Amino acid sequence: MKFLENIKKYKNNTALITEQRKIITYNKLNIFVKKFSKNFKKRSLAFIISNNDLETIVAYLSFIGKNCVVMLIDQKTNEETISDLVENYCPEYIFLNQKKTIRINDYFLADKFFNYTLLKSKNKKKYKMIDELALLMPTSGSTGSQKYVMLSYENLNFNTKCIINSLKIKKKDITITTLPMSYVYGLSIINTHLVQGSSIVLNTKSVMEKDFWKSIENNNVNNFGGVPYIYQILSKMNLFKFNLKSLKYTTQAGGKLNLDILKNILKNYKKMNVKLFCMYGASEATARMSILDWKFINKKIGSVGKALKGTKFNIEKKTNEIIFSGKNVFLGYAENISDLNKSYNNNILKTGDIGHLDKDNFLYITGRKDRYVKIYGMRISLEELEDRIFKLGEENVCSAPKENMINVYIKSKRNFKELIKKISSYTKIHASCFNIIKVSEFPLNKNLKISYKSLTR
Secondary structure: OOOOHHHHHHOOOEEEEOOOOOEEEHHHHHHHHHHHHHHOOOOOEEEEEEOOOHHHHHHHHHHHHOOOEEEEEEOOOOHHHHHHHHHHHOOOEEEEEOOOOOOOOOEEEEEEEOOEEEEEEOOOOOOOOOOOEEEEEEOOOOOOOOOEEEEEHHHHHHHHHHHHHHHOOOOOOEEEOOOOOOOHHHHHHHHHHHHOOOEEEOOOOOOOOHHHHHHHHHHOOOEEEEOHHHHHHHHHOOHHHOOOOOOOEEEEOOOOOOHHHHHHHHHHHHHHOOEEEEEEEEHHHOEEEEEEOHHHOOOOOOOOEEEOOOOEEEEOOOOOEEEEEOOOOOOEEEOOHHHHHOOOOOOEEEEEEEEEEOOOOOEEEEEEHHHEEEEOOEEEEHHHHHHHHHHOOOOEEEEEEEOOEEEEEEOOOOOHHHHHHHHHHHHOOOHHHEEEEEOOOOOEOOOOOEOHHHOOO
């Protein structure tokens, strides 16, 4: 069965609820898809400049349904980057909001769908793409890389099925979008709920906005997903002022969640009768690799759980790097159109994360290989340092811009000398190796992760 083909059977179930509170049934959604699909040919390469809206969902389902290869690009991506991608990949079709201006030659207007337009290339490009290739997604890392991961139909089917079974997603479930559709975690939430005939509330608001919580209340949303940044915000909010009686659980992935924040969230969730499922994922693994079942959330606090059914974690002995194996491991990386005819998949992924498995096979992540630095011969984990400074009462981000120097970015106006003294005492490294920089906000990428590339000071 083709990926997402079974959504036709759900008929009068509510598929989507737009921000304008318009209800789109699966019947209506399939009518839109069938009509839109007439405007392009099978097995084409298509760019979707995506947002969490009806038009993007319809285009995504249409292209996937006709066996096209889809690249999802966040609608906030700048014009220069999109132009470079067009030049490197030569897509036959580009689907974008009418308000999005990009200067590209040799494309003409092929169709319109509500607020979006479909552009078609004037030139007939001859290129080969491996048969199993379905999707091109940006890497979810925070380094700003423009590499795209190549995902197959098997990757999508396998991972979607695993997540549905792990979270027990049902037809009656209602989720709300909190993450970009161009981010594998955000897309997997959409995929899993569509496959089950569940409902998706389309949302572009931040969790800091009242409209987001009103939408949860008005639409009886029972679950949503978030990255650590979202939970950092939630831990500071008074969630009890909102009517969240419909909310049953939330999921967390996209990076390690600070233990103090996690404990605070669990404390509030217990009062609200809401469950939290901590997960571990990567773009290269089609979204998610593990889940910590709710019943172990306190006993195994800080763990990201066990590998999804049919997958496995191993720890490399010398480096403690986490090695993942499963049918959701990607085909390889792409940087241009010629890469779309190559496959490097052996179902094994070196994650770049450092961690360990306990005696019960629960996984704990302790850092990233690329976030360890040496300061005058001493090996320092920047993630552990961030956690330590957080315990001192400071939200912070650490980077190592040059040899033997660590920058600590903080938001407060506290005494820098006192903070440096405490950091120096903890690390046993001279105070001159630390530079405190005050910032109003930490730079985030489109997936709401810290953009370390932006920390260039």
